[in-house]
Amino acid sequence: MSEVRPSPRRWLTAGIATLALASASCAEDPGPTQLSEWGLFTAGATPVDGLVEYELQAPLFSDYSTKRRFLRLPPGGEITVTADGHFVFPEGTIIAKTFGFRDDLRDASSHERIVETRLLELRGGRWIPYVYLWNDDASDAQLTRIGARIPITFTDLHGETQTINYRVPSTTQCGNCHGGQGDVAPLGPRVEQLDRDHDYGAGPENQLDHLVELGWMVSRPSGPLPFVDPMDEAAPLEDRARSYLHANCAHCHRQEGAADQSGLWFDIAQTDEARLGFCKIPAAAGRGTGGRSVDIWPGDPDRSILLFRMESTEPGIKMPELPAVLVHEEGVALMREWIASLPARACD
Ligand code: HEC
Ligand code: HEC
Known part of the structure; x- marks a missing residue:
């Protein structure tokens, strides 16, 4: 945390978040210690049926890691949308994000090392953050609260070897981005960000249409903001x-x-x-x-x-x-x- 050097105000925010987490974790159980206990992923971070993958038009860059994002709604649950396009999820929703690194960024089929899986669970009206570190053999992942530094080596897009000390955030740090000065909340899911195709096994399909098909949304919403893929040179x-x-x-x-x-x-x-x-x-x-x-x-x-x-x-x-x-x-x-x-x- 020390090398992050937050401004004094952010130390304060982080301090408050720590206190809140500390008191919350006394009152509640800290969560399953093994990721497998959630019944979301099997070995190799393979998603089980019922988890629905989604991609974002504009994702967050994280040191050239691979990222896969998944949603799971409780039975009968439905997503509604606010006037400004944000998703509102039902109690019991889980959103998961798994990070990995390819050995060679130039080769999408090169070996991928799975590093961590982060969860946000909506329970009691609050989003609870969890982070799990995968074993070297990717058989399962263990809960951590303090995060980790993990040395990662890969070949970059120029064919050069990069070694970085990849940072897995602590659960306090989740709040820096997901909360700011408010409660932890999801950042990606909103209408314009999900309005793109994903292949669910039968060819490319619009992700919002897919959610409607699953009964997770009543109808396909539209959003006014011009989200595009920032790396799409055909876009304005x-x-x-x-x-x-x-x-x-x-x-x-x-x-x-x-x-x-x-x-x-x-x-x-x-x-x-x-x-x-x-x-x-x-x-x-x-x-x-x-x-x-x-x-x-x-x-x-x-x-x-x-x-x-x-x-x-x-x-x-x-x-x-x-x-x-x-x-x-x-x-x-x-x-x-x-x-x-x-x-x-x-x-x-
Ligand atoms: C994790 C939180 C965080 C993220 C993400 C972040 N910033 Fe910042 N940024 C800060 C904080 C805190 C400050 C104020 C303290 C400072 O200047 O370092 C700041 C200050 C700045 C400033 C100086 C602004 C001023 O007028 O004083 C610039 C420029 C800036 N950020 C650009 C960016 C850009 C561009 C991005 C995205 C590519 C970005 N930041 C992402 C936290 C963040
Ligand atoms: C540096 C800022 C930052 C930190 C720290 C951070 N996240 Fe995120 N996270 C994001 C952004 C931005 C997104 C949405 C964009 C994306 O997925 O590429 C995101 C997405 C997610 C998602 C997918 C749902 C969503 O919100 O879009 C989950 C789950 C998640 N984060 C969990 C966590 C957990 C748990 C922690 C702490 C262990 C954490 N994150 C720390 C910035 C952050």
Whole structure:
């Protein structure tokens, strides 16, 4: 946790979250110690029948790990949708996310090491976070509360060997992103994020249609926001950039998020340019600015603090500060292209 270097306010938030968790875990059982006890996955993180996989238009980048996400609703349970497109799940819902690493990023069929599975369970009206670490032979996974550092070696997209100290977050850290200053809640599932195809075994099918077919939704909802796959070069650049910022930054950079005091808010519905960082002077001066004066200098990526911080791997400077330790090269390239494309402006 020490190398994460949260701001003082975040230490406070984390402290409160720790207290809340500590008191909650005295009152309740801490959860099954083996992932297999949930009856969700068998060896090799293989999902059982009844778990429904989903993908997101714009996922969170986590050190080039593979991610698989699954939903399980209680019998008869139904998802409703809020006016702004967020899913509301029934009591007893479980959402699972499994992380792994391919030996060779250039080869989707290379061996995959399964590392961890995270769960969110809606119980008693609250989302309870769990994280499990897989055995070396992927036979089962063990509950951890304190997280872990796991050395991982893989061949990157340039054919070079990368060794990283991958971070599995503690259950307190879940709240940094899933709660901010509020309760833990799911981040991905919303109409626009799931409005894409997935192959459930009979060819590509729209994920929302599939949920309707299962009886998990009454009808297919539609959402107004332009979520696209940020790496889809056929999509409009502006939508790709805003989807990327939403997925990778907005869980902290939003009202009530862990970074709300920075004044930089990246949720995809945000329309205020100053909030988005255009010509915005940073909340704190110092080495986090790299000597640049504004977060986004329209038309000039190299004068934008945003890029300086995304290109850094130094704790205290690097953005996002969690979870990844590596720079997301493709994300940096997208931000560079987007900022360069913005009509030039004199910020000084
Ligand atoms: C650095 C921020 C961050 C931390 C720390 C974090 N998560 Fe998440 N998590 C996300 C984001 C963003 C998503 C949605 C995007 C995605 O899945 O790619 C997500 C997705 C999930 C999902 C799938 C459902 C959903 O919310 O979209 C589960 C389950 C989950 N996280 C559990 C956990 C648990 C348990 C912990 C703590 C052990 C944790 N996460 C820590 C950012 C974080
Ligand atoms: C896990 C939470 C978290 C995530 C995720 C995150 N940030 Fe931050 N960010 C912070 C915090 C906290 C601050 C304020 C303290 C500081 O400047 O380090 C901050 C500050 C910043 C600043 C300086 C803002 C100012 O005006 O002072 C920039 C620029 C920034 N973040 C960019 C990003 C970008 C771009 C992403 C996504 C690629 C991102 N951040 C993701 C927590 C986060």
